[in-house]
Amino acid sequence: MSRFFVTTPIFYVNAKPHLGHAFTTILADSMTRFHQLMGDEAFFLTGTDEHGDKIAKASEEVGQSPKEYADQISGLFRDLAPVVGAKPSQFIRTTDPEHIRNVQKVLQKVYEAGDIYFGEYGGHYCFGCERFYTEKELVDGMCPDHKTKPEYIAEKNYFFRMSKYQAWLIQHINENPDFIRPARYRNEVLSLLESGALEDLCISRPKSRLTWGIELPFDPDFVCYVWFDALLNYVSALGYPRGEKFKKFWPAANHIVAKDILKPHAVFWPTMLKAAGIAPYQSLNVHGYWLVRDTKMSKSLGNVVEPKKMVDTYGVSAFRYFLMREMAFGSDASFTEEALVGRLNADLANDLGNLFNRSLAMTHKYFEGKVPSPGDESMEDAELKRLGRDAMQGFQANFAEFRTARALESLWELVRGLNKYIDQTAPWTLYKNKNMARLGTVMYVLLEHMRKIAVHLWAVMPEASVKMLDQLGAAFDLDKIVLSKEPEVWGLLESGGTVAATSNLFPRVELPEPAPPAPKEAVAEPKKKEAAAPKKAVEAPAAPAGAPEAIEFADFQKLDLRVGTVLSAAKHPDADKLLVVQVSLGEEAPRQIVAGLADRFSPEELTGKQVVVVANLAPRKLRGLMSQGMILVAKDAEVTRLLTAAGAVDDGGKVA
Numbered sequence: 079m080s081r082f083f084v085t086t087p088i089f090y091v092n093a094k095p096h097l098g099h100a101f102t103t104i105l106a107d108s109m110t111r112f113h114q115l116m117g118d119e120a121f122f123l124t125g126t127d128e129h130g131d132k133i134a135k136a137s138e139e140v141g142q143s144p145k146e147y148a149d150q151i152s153g154l155f156r157d158l159a160p161v162v163g164a165k166p167s168q169f170i171r172t173t174d175p176e177h178i179r180n181v182q183k184v185l186q187k188v189y190e191a192g193d194i195y196f197g198e199y200g201g202h203y204c205f206g207c208e209r210f211y212t213e214k215e216l217v218d219g220m221c222p223d224h225k226t227k228p229e230y231i232a233e234k235n236y237f238f239r240m241s242k243y244q245a246w247l248i249q250h251i252n253e254n255p256d257f258i259r260p261a262r263y264r265n266e267v268l269s270l271l272e273s274g275a276l277e278d279l280c281i282s283r284p285k286s287r288l289t290w291g292i293e294l295p296f297d298p299d300f301v302c303y304v305w306f307d308a309l310l311n312y313v314s315a316l317g318y319p320r321g322e323k324f325k326k327f328w329p330a331a332n333h334i335v336a337k338d339i340l341k342p343h344a345v346f347w348p349t350m351l352k353a354a355g356i357a358p359y360q361s362l363n364v365h366g367y368w369l370v371r372d373t374k375m376s377k378s379l380g381n382v383v384e385p386k387k388m389v390d391t392y393g394v395s396a397f398r399y400f401l402m403r404e405m406a407f408g409s410d411a412s413f414t415e416e417a418l419v420g421r422l423n424a425d426l427a428n429d430l431g432n433l434f435n436r437s438l439a440m441t442h443k444y445f446e447g448k449v450p451s452p453g454d455e456s457m458e459d460a461e462l463k464r465l466g467r468d469a470m471q472g473f474q475a476n477f478a479e480f481r482t483a484r485a486l487e488s489l490w491e492l493v494r495g496l497n498k499y500i501d502q503t504a505p506w507t508l509y510k511n512k513n514m515a516r517l518g519t520v521m522y523v524l525l526e527h528m529r530k531i532a533v534h535l536w537a538v539m540p541e542a543s544v545k546m547l548d549q550l551g552a553a554f555d556l557d558k559i560v561l562s563k564e565p566e567v568w569g570l571l572e573s574g575g576t577v578a579a580t581s582n583l584f585p586r587v588e589l590p591e592p593a594p595p596a597p598k599e600a601v602a603e604p605k606k607k608e609a610a611a612p613k614k615a616v617e618a619p620a621a622p623a624g625a626p627e628a629i630e631f632a633d634f635q636k637l638d639l640r641v642g643t644v645l646s647a648a649k650h651p652d653a654d655k656l657l658v659v660q661v662s663l664g665e666e667a668p669r670q671i672v673a674g675l676a677d678r679f680s681p682e683e684l685t686g687k688q689v690v691v692v693a694n695l696a697p698r699k700l701r702g703l704m705s706q707g708m709i710l711v712a713k714d715a716e717v718t719r720l721l722t723a724a725g726a727v728d729d730g731g732k733v734a
């Protein structure tokens with residue numbers, strides 16, 4: 079049995095949980111469930127980061143002691159998990175006595191090994207970031223993050239000899255391609271490490287300036303720097319060094335963070351582990367930022383998205399599905415309720431919900447609600463099963479690497495394939511012609527595939543998955559499921575079982591009425607579905623006769639248009655009009671796009687050009703070769719030109 083240890087960052091207790099925290103928590107939970115489905119033993123850690131200037135200041139502002147304040151906000155984070163359907167194995171707080179003891183133990187060990195020394199340092203200190211900046215790092219003399227003027231502070235402090243481990247870290251990253259992923263962040267860290275000498279890390283704060291921290295075991299006049307304290311939570315929670323959990327789950331650690339805290343996790347943490355004689359973690363998985371309509375979420379802009387409100391309005395499964403489906407691993411994503419509603423209606427209500435409901439209703443109409451026994455398999459059935467196998471394998475391979483969006487996209491190949499299968503096999507005609515043997519096989523093929531889809535979806539939508547299985551008459555039993563075998567095995571749904579007559583698991587949803595212009599500090603509050611009047615479904619209104627059909631903004635937003643560079647192009651071996659193009663979209667692997675451009679462009683003309691790509695087009699095979707997107711061109715009666723940006727844009731840049 080393999081072991082899988084997954085962590086979220088421990089969250090600062092200076093603000094309430096929002097969409098960003100919910101996302102990381104749901105991702106960690108989905109990864110845990112996926113590994114459980116694969117038969118692994120999984121451990122999921124989350125918690126709160128409670129020491130340091132930030133918290134001391136925030137508590138002062140509300141007139142509470144830091145501990146009182148931390149207790150209160152930490153509680154809000156503890157309550158976040160059940161709201162978003164997540165089940166962490168442990169919730170750690172950096173004020174837990176075992177953690178404090180552990181930090182002191184590690185500090186003493188590294189100190190005795192000679193990797194912590196006392197020195198003097200003068201630098202520009204930003205209280206928001208709780209760190210010193212060099213002149214070079216400041217932008218017009220301001221902190222690049224907070225845009226405030228840092229204070230110049232010169233003081234004696236303790237330093238961790240991080241520089242000593244620079245060469246080791248470069249080598250470790252080079253030798254372990256999955257240590258930091260996706261590749262763009264590995265490259266970012268490597269170029270930071272290779273661009274100059276790594277500085278030692280200041281790991282103390284004098285008590286004259288800050289007392290809210292863990293006291294250094296070798297000097298009571300100082301407390302520990304908050305990051306040195308916080309990172310150690312990942313081993314404290316396991317009972318380092320002798321705890322059973324530590325022996326079991328370290329170093330099978332897979333950290334999840336957003337790009338904001340890449341450096342502490344990719345540079346401070348592995349060098350700290352090395353100095354403490356602890357094996358490096360297995361992988362650091364870096365996701366992008368959730369923006370709200372392409373703007374950073376912030377209290378002052380009044381655009382903070384509260385997870386609880388979304389869950390109350392749309393349901394926990396739908397909310398989780400949207401987040402896991404919408405954010406491409408490593409890239410930023412934009413949150414709007416229009417996009418959420420658009421996706422729920424397209425993927426869940428239309429594609430999956432209709433399919434499921436039709437399958438149940440037909441079973442009732444044709445077989446009195448009982449799962450029929452399958453008969454001989456036709457070519458159509460075999461082809462669909464092949465498609466299903468590829469879709470499930472694609473889901474599993476992508477999920478294992480934290481690419482949940484790609485994984486779900488792959489599973490939806492099967493959902494769409496099943497909808498097509500219904501159209502092709504036309505069960506209603508089989509029924510009319512009294513071809514009950516064939517009809518039984520068709521219905522079995524549908525229902526068994528629905529079972530497989532439901533099992534896979536437990537990782538992302540546990541609640542809906544269990545209900546779906548229940549409606550299929552197949553109870554969910556984690557001990558019996560072996561997800562890795564699902565692409566191959568057939569016939570686990572028992573014939574003769576009773577299915578539900580209908581299902582309303584994935585209803586169409588509607589956009590709440592736009593909120594009246596809100597005062598700046600108020601969060602736009604989505605209204606409950608029932609209260610929304612007049613109802614505004616996300617559907618294109620009827621177009622006036624003769625005019626091109628108008629689409630809603632939400633429809634446009636479904637398109638993920640991105641700029642990419644053509645790395646290479648070649649003629650399709652089996653089709654004169656097609657080119658097989660490899661395009662870099664800033665993702666780990668280039669995309670292969672099969673494009674009908676061979677009569678307008680030679681492979682050489684395309685190579686090196688920046689192009690605009692529809693990045694979320696469902697992958698499909700064109701003359702035997704997989705195509706993952708579409709290259710856009712502009713054309714008139716005479717010429718066809720590549721659509722491109724007016725100047726260079728990073729690969730993966732969004733067309734908005």
Ligand code: MSP
Binds near residue numbers: 089
């Ligand atoms: N306390 C540190 C982490 C210490 S870990 C040893 C910290 N806390 S935080 O409260 O600021 O949380 C940052 C993390 O919250 C991000 O890395 C990410 O996981 C999540 N997110 C916060 N805002 C986010 C978005 N807007 N989008 C996506 N995730 C973001 O840093």
